[in-house]
Amino acid sequence: MKKNIAIVWGGYSSEKEVSEKSAEGIYSFIDKDKYNAYKVKIDRKSWEVEHRGNIYSIDKNDFSFTADGWTTKFDFAYITIHGTPGEDGTLQGYFDMLGIPYSNCGVLASAVTFSKFTCNHFLKSFNIKVADSVILHKNSDYSADEIVQQLGLPLFVKPNAGGSSFATYKVKSIEEIDPAIAEAFGEASDVIIESFVSGTEVTCGCYKTDKGTTVLPISEVVTHNEFFDYNAKYKGQVEEITPARISEELSQKISRETMLIYDLVNAKGIIRADYIISNDEPVLLEVNTTPGMTATSFIPQQVAAANLSMTQVLTEIIECEYYKLKK
Template sequence: MISFYFTRDGKWRRVTSPWELEGEEFSFLPWEGKNLGEKIDIYFPLLHGPFGEDGTVQGLLELAGVPYVGSGVMGSALGMDKSYMKMAFERAGLPVVKYTVFKKWEKIPLEKIKGEFSPPVFVKPANLGSSVGITKVKEWSQLEGALEEAFSHDYKILVEQGLSAREIECSVIGNEKPEASLPGEVIPYREFYDYRDKYIEGKTKFKIPAELPVKIQEKIRGYAIRAFQAVEAWGFARVDFFLRGEEVFVNEINTIPGFTEISMFPKLWGVSGLDFPSLVDRLVKLGFERWEKWRRRG
């Protein structure tokens, strides 16, 4: 057995037993300290998917005791897990599309699903993103294959009622008083906004800002802020919606939204009066602010 001890300043120490706390200290952050030769003021995680956006890297940074931009462990984890994300939204009174959650080791009640939903339904792994493993089930004969596909990516999956709806996205920044940008619209080129569409073919059209009646716009911005607060996000996020007629549903929150200059997140701020350099500046300030004011002190 090897015992490790974490010091209050985020160093690890190998100790001979859990009761003998003397030992050599080392930094577990490979990029920290001597090798880099530079002092890092703040870390800015811009990672996607599991082990990046889900709170794991944020946990590492917490342990290291360094300031960073964006959500903490919990907000990141809730933003990654579609089932708990929806629970948080529901608790905040936000409208979500009808869904149900299954684990791989459960017996999946196929007949019940067919009775309670009507095609198309979306079958999604709970914890992935970038549309990986998602199937749009247009007829029930595709259901079992879709479940299998989703379960090949995660032990937990969602079955969700498919809607014929517009896809609207809204950017949020802030800490305790988050602000929402103008909403934008994604117009998928293929059947749905899938991985190929997002990263390979790139034929999706964006309408920035979205053409929406002011009333709907305001509703979406209000929901975006509530969704941000529901998962206890910090710093920044992009909240995605479905709009069917005048009905708005919250689809998901991304706690590390796409952040290239052509991504929806900064572009929405661009049309809301905050250019890219000012946006980065704000986010860094928010990261420091959270660190100074709201960090949990061990």
């Protein structure tokens, strides 16, 4: 009998539209001969599933839906919500309580990695190089002069918990700091401010199943924008080169570091670690535990460069996590 797979998308943040595209990508990749795939949208207004052209409400008591007098329960959740509640551990806790296996990191790993400041300082204690940074909480006092003295200019202002470069700014003057912080607070309750690191941006995907750890070929990010912003990511203003044009020695170093990060945060499923190569050393930007999964996203590109199939990779992850929980 086929397993019922919920592809969970939506969320409460500006990344909802990106999540929808990832859900479409995952739906296209999933083996329909092996699984019944359903797209389940979660937002603040409703939880609903698309089935045979109709929309049905999800019963939150057991994560099921009823159509034509028949109740369908899900065997597995493939979470592709970028942002809360799918990337911060909230939804993971819900599925843990229901005993439903899912595709990505557990509660603790999701919560830790969702906070850029917390994750980077945790990994820094294991000698992973990260940019210098400060964190601001809502309504906390700060001095733009002191921030510049500590981090220099230019610097980056970002929501501490968020992605897709929403409300992310490269600040070149002290006058730009206050407006950038205000915009970032519009996306999250905490704001991270990071020193600028010059170099080549690369990203590396990694996943682990019962067959072992797979580190994917590294991608290089080339954009003529100020940085890898929303327009570069989603409006084609970027060149993405896989494999990256870096030395074999540096490639192996980044691969080893990504594997180490995977184990340190106790990750599950597919993650992606983003770096800046500065003076031949990788500097970690952030760990993404719910990477984009459209046909042109980095992970599908890297899977193709590794001569692997997205369908087979997703099947391995689903089967591994399903039987791990059901043992």
